[in-house]
Amino acid sequence: LAPETAKLKKFMQSIQSNPLKLVVVGAKRGKTFIRTARQAGIELSGVCDISPEALEHWKSEPGIRLYETYAQVLEDPTVDAVCLATPAGLHAAQSIEALQAGKHVISEVPAIRTLEEAAKLIEAVSSTGLTYMMAENYCYCREVLMVQHMVEQGAFGELIYASGAYIHDARNLMFSPDGSLTWRGEWRRTNAGNSYPTHSMGPVCRWLGINRTDRLATLSSFGSKIRAGQIFANTLYPDRTEYQEPGFFVAPDTCSSSILTDNEVLIDCRVDYASVRPHDMFRYELQGTKASFFMRDGTAQFWVAGYSDAWPAGEAKNGWDPIEKFAADFEHPLWRTYGKEAKAEGHGGGDYFVLREFAEAIREGRPPAIDVYDAVAWSSVIPLSAESIRTGSQPVPFPAIARGPR
Numbered sequence: 001l002a003p004e005t006a007k008l009k010k011f012m013q014s015i016q017s018n019p020l021k022l023v024v025v026g027a028k029r030g031k032t033f034i035r036t037a038r039q040a041g042i043e044l045s046g047v048c049d050i051s052p053e054a055l056e057h058w059k060s061e062p063g064i065r066l067y068e069t070y071a072q073v074l075e076d077p078t079v080d081a082v083c084l085a086t087p088a089g090l091h092a093a094q095s096i097e098a099l100q101a102g103k104h105v106i107s108e109v110p111a112i113r114t115l116e117e118a119a120k121l122i123e124a125v126s127s128t129g130l131t132y133m134m135a136e137n138y139c140y141c142r143e144v145l146m147v148q149h150m151v152e153q154g155a156f157g158e159l160i161y162a163s164g165a166y167i168h169d170a171r172n173l174m175f176s177p178d179g180s181l182t183w184r185g186e187w188r189r190t191n192a193g194n195s196y197p198t199h200s201m202g203p204v205c206r207w208l209g210i211n212r213t214d215r216l217a218t219l220s221s222f223g224s225k226i227r228a229g230q231i232f233a234n235t236l237y238p239d240r241t242e243y244q245e246p247g248f249f250v251a252p253d254t255c256s257s258s259i260l261t262d263n264e265v266l267i268d269c270r271v272d273y274a275s276v277r278p279h280d281m282f283r284y285e286l287q288g289t290k291a292s293f294f295m296r297d298g299t300a301q302f303w304v305a306g307y308s309d310a311w312p313a314g315e316a317k318n319g320w321d322p323i324e325k326f327a328a329d330f331e332h333p334l335w336r337t338y339g340k341e342a343k344a345e346g347h348g349g350g351d352y353f354v355l356r357e358f359a360e361a362i363r364e365g366r367p368p369a370i371d372v373y374d375a376v377a378w379s380s381v382i383p384l385s386a387e388s389i390r391t392g393s394q395p396v397p398f399p400a401i402a403r404g405p406r
């Protein structure tokens, strides 16, 4: 661990002498970033929001400049980087504008909504040479990173299957108090497939080495019936009859995509942020030839050859083992070193690690762990799943733009 500790010391020194000045754009989700940014060694120098009410909260924060328009941020030469926490449909255009204005970008999820946006974003990153990272915080939760470390150490053997699901009853975020649709409501009205795939795809693709040793090949998607938005709207806004019209909402309550990789690993990617149930924040599975992992409702379970009980021919005996059985050998170095700082921050430590990684990548002049190609590959499930469902769940190939760098 000594090299990591030395690295941390060096990182902190460089931050104190030359802090990265970051402006958060979108003051709501952005609120969670202020403490986290400081913890991750970034100077949160400003906040931008087009809504005066959203900026109100920030007026009492010392040293934070408030911007009422995005253009003001991009014109400010003191700003090094922007953190985009705006409605999802704005991310691609705002990222491209920031890069062209000379700012590094960390963007909330998803990165893009269409393949045209994907091509323009990749072009903007490569032509400017600036740092672009997607803030996929779920990749950094302790269990996810431990599995990644186990994969890297060979404990899973050859990988066969992985799944990720984003299951969160977020219907209360679909409507504004006056009954109009928020961007999330609009998202459900206009995206007919899996419209929020990166929390599922991120961890899975990192385990599988997507864009490194494997690539996403083809996808086939299925959508359930569409009920949840209508039921919720009927309870809260019975006078808004448009919400009850068939076809008003187009996002299936549950959407499931089967994805095959070049190495013939099967991925299941599911989204359901409308059905009634408690929030299941991290739901994942990984199957290899030597080990198996699943996580549901906050509990991770493992079976690992050589560690877990087995019959003489190697089949599993006596069920699953808890995470702590593997911590001594497989805790990820990031969690071993920074776990204490990370635990205090949002989303299982993920918010801390994404900001840290972003700042480090800029300082070290290297690509970030989640680069523009990852952002595009994982987010491309949005247009591809809609296309598959539109054509009766036909398989859709991942186009070159979503298959990593050449």
Ligand SMILES: NC(=O)c1ccc[n+]([C@@H]2O[C@H](COP(=O)([O-])OP(=O)(O)OC[C@H]3O[C@@H](n4cnc5c(N)ncnc54)[C@H](O)[C@@H]3O)[C@@H](O)[C@H]2O)c1
Pocket: 025, 026, 027, 028, 029, 030, 048, 049, 050, 051, 054, 069, 070, 084, 085, 086, 087, 088, 090, 108, 109, 110, 135, 136, 137, 182, 183, 347
């Ligand atoms: N990674 C995670 O765990 C996680 C969690 C929550 C939200 N998110 C993402 O964060 C983003 C924001 O989500 P939210 O829940 O805070 O949304 P929100 O609608 O509550 O807030 C968005 C804010 O952006 C502001 N805004 C809109 N257009 C703007 C513009 N052009 N310039 C500046 N500000 C503008 C709005 O006024 C609003 O205050 C979304 O992309 C969402 O997917 C990610």
